[in-house]
Amino acid sequence: RETTMADIPLAIDHLRYYAGWTTKIVGQTIPVNGPFFNYTRHEAVGVVGQIIPWNFPLLMAMWKMGAALATGCTIVLKPAEQTPLSVLYFAELVEEAGFPNGVVNIVPGYGETAGQPLVDHPLVDKIAFTGSTEIGKKIMERAAKTIKRVTLELGGKSPNIILPDADFSKAIPGVLNGVMFNQGQVCCAGSRVFIPKKQYDNVVSDMVQHARKIKQGSGLNQDTEIGPLVSLEQQDRVMHYVEKGLNEGAELLTGGTTPFDEGYFVAPTIFANVNDEMTIAKEEIFGPVISALPYDDLDELIERANNSQYGLAAGVWTRDVANAHYIANNLRAGTVWVNCYNAFDAASPFGGYKQSGIGREMGSYALENYTEVKSVWISMK
CATH class of the missing domain: 3.40.605.10 (Aldehyde Dehydrogenase; Chain A, domain 1)
Structure with missing residues (x-):
């Protein structure tokens, strides 16, 4: 696919x-x-x-x-x-x-x-x-x-930011695509999903429902949405991070399994109750794993989104154009997608800040x- x-x-x-x-x-x-x-x-x-x-x-x-x-x-x-x-x-x-x-x-x-x-x-x-x-x-x-x-x-550990005024019918599938595309084996995967604290439970619940509907199977089938990872080594790496997340106190809401007896598959995985210091929120996993992080206000959000050794990409979901520009201007990332993710064109540059x-x-x-x-x-x- x-x-x-x-x-x-x-x-x-x-x-x-x-x-x-x-x-x-x-x-x-x-x-x-x-x-x-x-x-x-x-x-x-x-x-x-x-x-x-x-x-x-x-x-x-x-x-x-x-x-x-x-x-x-x-x-x-x-x-x-x-x-x-x-x-x-x-x-x-x-x-x-x-x-x-x-x-x-x-x-x-x-x-x-x-x-x-x-x-x-x-x-x-x-x-x-x-x-x-x-x-x-x-x-x-x-x-x-x-x-x-x-x-x-x-590498990257990109933030994907949902603002309170976002169109959630677009933001939730967009956020999932930002992580699950190519089985999460993408350097710019938006695996740190920032969600307003007041809307956190509802948004995370909707994300889980969408994740459970993602079809896994052979990469040769056009209707497959997530295929296998590239190797057993990569599958082991992703499962190591799942175990690390559990050991550090994150709540596994869905996935975190190898669903088939054959093939290097990992089910779409979502962790809640993640904090910024957990390994799964700091290190690049290169697999279909989301860390859902609550936030209170815009300035705190930007500071936390930038709190990473990486600065490759970011996503912002909002109806407010002024907020979109404000966040884009203040994120230390080489690419910022607003109300979209993984958009590329040969004429548009791509690369990262920091490490x-x-x-x-x-x-x-x-x-x-x-x-x-x-x-x-x-x-x-």
Whole structure:
């Protein structure tokens, strides 16, 4: 389902979008003091190492390849070891399209044997990585040895905020989609759901009812809403967080189980009576788990929403446009969705504040990741 809804169509959109940029990357002519003519050039940074995750194997590759190719860089891309086949097939299409040898190179393998040498290699000019904050820090450390340019799109623990005046008929399914899409295996999943204290019980009850109606099953069935997680390791990770939440005193309202004998499934899970210091409210779970948190007033809400090492995305559900702008302006997050969630376009930038990353993917901003700016001075005497 996610492949047909997001991975393939958005990947195509990215290639078309960046194809349009190939003739539009220009420098400036700058008025300067003295008898000089000064202009700038935007030149390809060079050889780019790109390391991508498994959750959207084709789209993540195109996020990085599109901008790199548009700016004239050459690419060595390492797909996730769990999902190499999509990108390997894309490499066949690259060859069929007549790309010169060596422009796009795919190197499957594990992080230690394929990713790490890419980061360390002195002839690789830049690293672009999407993955966990933990690995992103290690990449920064190793890249510093050769002062490589680095862009990182890392983890998140995004707040999804329901205001008292929200249209709950849209907010509740929207909040669930913000967490359950792709089984919760999305870096921007809005897994911290903030709910007005006076409406908390009713909203949580409605969320539970909606969650219990979500259809789980084979990812090959179009009517499946939640498929299996990527691996047994990921299933174990999610269930570890469920156990952690229970041990720290959160109330499990629904889910928290592995509902089938076969497949790496976790049922849609909602915890109530969660506080900001609980592990499930602080750490990225990467699974279909919601922490429902009550709040009293707007300023307290913004402070708590920002109380995270991450700053990737956020959602706001309200009918009040002024409040929407006020919250969006005060949240330290790279993307804020108002009355929607998981909306993307190739032309719109995506990336995080704080430990959610460095730089931006998508849009014209991503082109800056792959160019060096050269200033040229010519004496007019």
